[in-house]
Amino acid sequence: MFNQKKFIKVLSYLAMVLVAIAIFAPFYWLIISSISTMSELLCTPPHWFPKYPTLDNYLNIFFPKTGVARAAKIFMYTVRNSLIVAGGVTIISLTLGSFAAYALAKLVFPMRNQILISILATRMLPAISTMIPLYIIMTKFNLIDTKICLIILYFTFSIPYVIWIMVGFFRTIPSELEDAARIDGCSRLGSFFRVILPLSAPGLIATTVIAFMLSWDEFFFALILTNTPNAKTVPVTITEFAGRHLIDYGSMCTGGVLACIPPVLIALIFYRFIVRGLTEGAVKG
Amino acid sequence: MISFHFSEKFRFRELSEAQLAYLIILPSVVILLCVIFYPIIYTFYLSFHKMFLTQPGKVPFIGLKNYIDFFHSSFFWNAILRTAYFAFLSVGMELILGLGIALLLNQNLVGSKFLKVAIMIPWAIPTVVIGIMWKWIYDANYGALNGLLFSLGIISKYQAWLARPYTAMNLVIIADVWHMTPFVVLIFLASLAVLPKALYEAAEIDGASAWQCFKRITLPLLTPAILIVLVSRTVEAFKVFDIIYVMTSGGPANGTQVINYYTYLETFGYLHFCRGSALSFIISATVLITALIYIKFLHKGIEYI
Numbered sequence: 001m002f003n004q005k006k007f008i009k010v011l012s013y014l015a016m017v018l019v020a021i022a023i024f025a026p027f028y029w030l031i032i033s034s035i036s037t038m039s040e041l042l043c044t045p046p047h048w049f050p051k052y053p054t055l056d057n058y059l060n061i062f063f064p065k066t067g068v069a070r071a072a073k074i075f076m077y078t079v080r081n082s083l084i085v086a087g088g089v090t091i092i093s094l095t096l097g098s099f100a101a102y103a104l105a106k107l108v109f110p111m112r113n114q115i116l117i118s119i120l121a122t123r124m125l126p127a128i129s130t131m132i133p134l135y136i137i138m139t140k141f142n143l144i145d146t147k148i149c150l151i152i153l154y155f156t157f158s159i160p161y162v163i164w165i166m167v168g169f170f171r172t173i174p175s176e177l178e179d180a181a182r183i184d185g186c187s188r189l190g191s192f193f194r195v196i197l198p199l200s201a202p203g204l205i206a207t208t209v210i211a212f213m214l215s216w217d218e219f220f221f222a223l224i225l226t227n228t229p230n231a232k233t234v235p236v237t238i239t240e241f242a243g244r245h246l247i248d249y250g251s252m253c254t255g256g257v258l259a260c261i262p263p264v265l266i267a268l269i270f271y272r273f274i275v276r277g278l279t280e281g282a283v284k285g
Numbered sequence: 286m287i288s289f290h291f292s293e294k295f296r297f298r299e300l301s302e303a304q305l306a307y308l309i310i311l312p313s314v315v316i317l318l319c320v321i322f323y324p325i326i327y328t329f330y331l332s333f334h335k336m337f338l339t340q341p342g343k344v345p346f347i348g349l350k351n352y353i354d355f356f357h358s359s360f361f362w363n364a365i366l367r368t369a370y371f372a373f374l375s376v377g378m379e380l381i382l383g384l385g386i387a388l389l390l391n392q393n394l395v396g397s398k399f400l401k402v403a404i405m406i407p408w409a410i411p412t413v414v415i416g417i418m419w420k421w422i423y424d425a426n427y428g429a430l431n432g433l434l435f436s437l438g439i440i441s442k443y444q445a446w447l448a449r450p451y452t453a454m455n456l457v458i459i460a461d462v463w464h465m466t467p468f469v470v471l472i473f474l475a476s477l478a479v480l481p482k483a484l485y486e487a488a489e490i491d492g493a494s495a496w497q498c499f500k501r502i503t504l505p506l507l508t509p510a511i512l513i514v515l516v517s518r519t520v521e522a523f524k525v526f527d528i529i530y531v532m533t534s535g536g537p538a539n540g541t542q543v544i545n546y547y548t549y550l551e552t553f554g555y556l557h558f559c560r561g562s563a564l565s566f567i568i569s570a571t572v573l574i575t576a577l578i579y580i581k582f583l584h585k586g587i588e589y590i
Contacts, residue, residue, distance in 0.1 A: 008495075013394065013396075015385075016389060016397070016400060019389070019400060023403055023404060023407060024403070024406075026419070026422060026463065027406060027410070027418075029418070029422060030414075041427060042426075044426075044432065045431075045432035045433075045435055045436045046429055046432040096313045099309040099312075100309060100310045100313040100314075103306035103309050104306075107302050108302055108306075109302060109307065110303065112306075115310065119313070119317065121573065122321050124573055124575070124576040125325070125569050125572065125573070126524040126545055126548075126568045126572060128545060128548050128561075128565045128568070129325060129328055129562075129565035129566060129568065130325055131552070132327075132558050132562060132565075133323070133328060133331075134320065137324070152316070152320060155316060156317060156320045163313070188300075188302070188305055217411045217413075219412060219413050219530075223530075235411055235412075235413035235527075236413075238413050238414065238417060239413060239416075239417070239530075249427075252417050253417070260409070260410050263409040263411060264406055264409045264410065267405040267406070268402060268405060268406075268409075275471055275475060278471055278475075279472060279476075
């Protein structure tokens with residue numbers, strides 16, 4: 001007996017399997033490439049399951065010996081740089097951003113909407129349109145190739161996100177709660193710290209995670225403004241796994257896998273918060 | 286206002302609401318002014334000048350010449366066309382795939398929960414890693430795509446996928462779609478979750494088919510989400526740089542040289558700072574106009590909800 005509902009269900013399951021393959025297959029290949037030996041990588045057709053899996057690529061990055069590629073040698077330094085920069089940006093933009101978001105969401109003052117829209121509009125600007133003057137300024141202050149420089153610049157693109165999401169969260173908190181705290185003798189900032197902030201904890205987590213991921217992902221500023229292990233970040237280093245004659249894809253994929261670990265883990269752990277943060281910002285504008 | 290609740294002494298001590306607001310916004314605004322608004326104005330200034338690297342300090346005013354040069358340059362128009370192609374195709378595919386996958390996962394079949402979480406992985410991977418991963422998959426001599434198609438007998442010999450301009454562009458678009466579709470899925474799933482169930486029950490009683498339900502209920506109610514996705518993704522697509530830099534460096538034969546990459550080359554490749562400024566200003570203007578449309582549509586979208 002032909003059953004339309006059942007048919008649709010079977011189709012749906014098929015589609016879901018396809019989606020799962022589409023998600024995992026490329027990522028699987030990245031991981032497999034990182035644990036294959038060079039000679040296996042250069043087989044045609046490739047070995048989908050490596051016969052001799054090896055952790056050499058990882059060892060070369062964690063404990064660089066003489067003779068490994070320069071990118072592998074400096075990789076762990078750049079991981080540290082990336083962590084410092086992303087962590088610094090997250091802390092600063094979360095602190096300043098949630099204050100600003102509170103004012104923009106809850107306080108009444110002239111030019112409120114204009115300020116909010118101009119801050120959000122900066123998200124739309126391409127990084128390159130500010131790059132030349134920034135390069136000149138940073139040279140003047142001797143900040144080229146420093147982590148401070150990256151923290152300042154990354155702040156400018158994470159703050160609009162922070163404000164966007166936090167304004168959305170703050171607006172969902174009824175003013176009556178705050179009014180009650182004020183009547184009981186709380187100051188305005190007191191009610192912010194004791195009432196508003198604890199209630200928007202999910203928003204704060206979402207914002208922290210997204211700010212960190214954005215900074216971890218950033219490439220263009222780091223490409224132009226850093227050139228030594230002193231401040232170079234992970235994305236820049238990954239593009240430099242080129243040998244003398246050919247690109248060392250095995251090590252490159254290893255770097256790629258390592259660079260994926262923090263954001264992917266964070267995304268999976270904080271899944272719920274990220275979804276809420278993104279949609280809160282997106283849906284409520 | 287509620288200030289009359291407080292004693293005279295207390296009110297005196299506290300800043301007025303507007304003062305407090307300005308005070309706590311100040312740090313963010315000052316940094317943004319220094320690091321975004323000042324540079325933008327400086328870029329605008331540079332775009333009307335010419336700079337000689339051999340003669341520092343000499344920056345003659347040349348009016349609109351930089352802009353006029355670009356409007357006469359085929360490189361410029363080709364870059365614009367490529368950007369438009371990239372934006373149109375990638376955003377279109379992300380929208381359709383994103384909507385399809387969101388509807389699929391919204392049926393809450395066995396395994397949907399797992400996929401809803403797993404789909405975060407492509408989105409969480411850094412853009413540069415997306416670039417090297419797909420570049421390696423497309424590799425002409427040892428790539429997985431060649432290996433797969435060859436094993437299945439679809440191609441008779443290995444192809445240099447990224448060596449043909451048109452193919453290269455499409456393959457970069459596929460990589461971008463893989464990366465950003467999850468974001469679209471997330472937005473749609475969130476919107477689908479809050480759709481009123483009563484409407485569907487009423488439609489079912491009235492004998493509407495699944496397709497009619499989709500066309501008459503789901504799609505209209507998703508309009509705000511669709512607009513948000515469309516315009517925010519278009520803005521990002523206009524600014525695409527990282528993935529192009531990593532995968533093709535604008536090549537082959539400039540086949541993937543989008544406007545942002547062209548600007549990068551002018552500025553940091555040929556060191557034509559003033560021409561680069563003019564270009565980046567053109568991008569900013571285009572993107573900002575799109576953004577204004579965005580804000581306008583978004584307000585409409587909110588009224589709709």
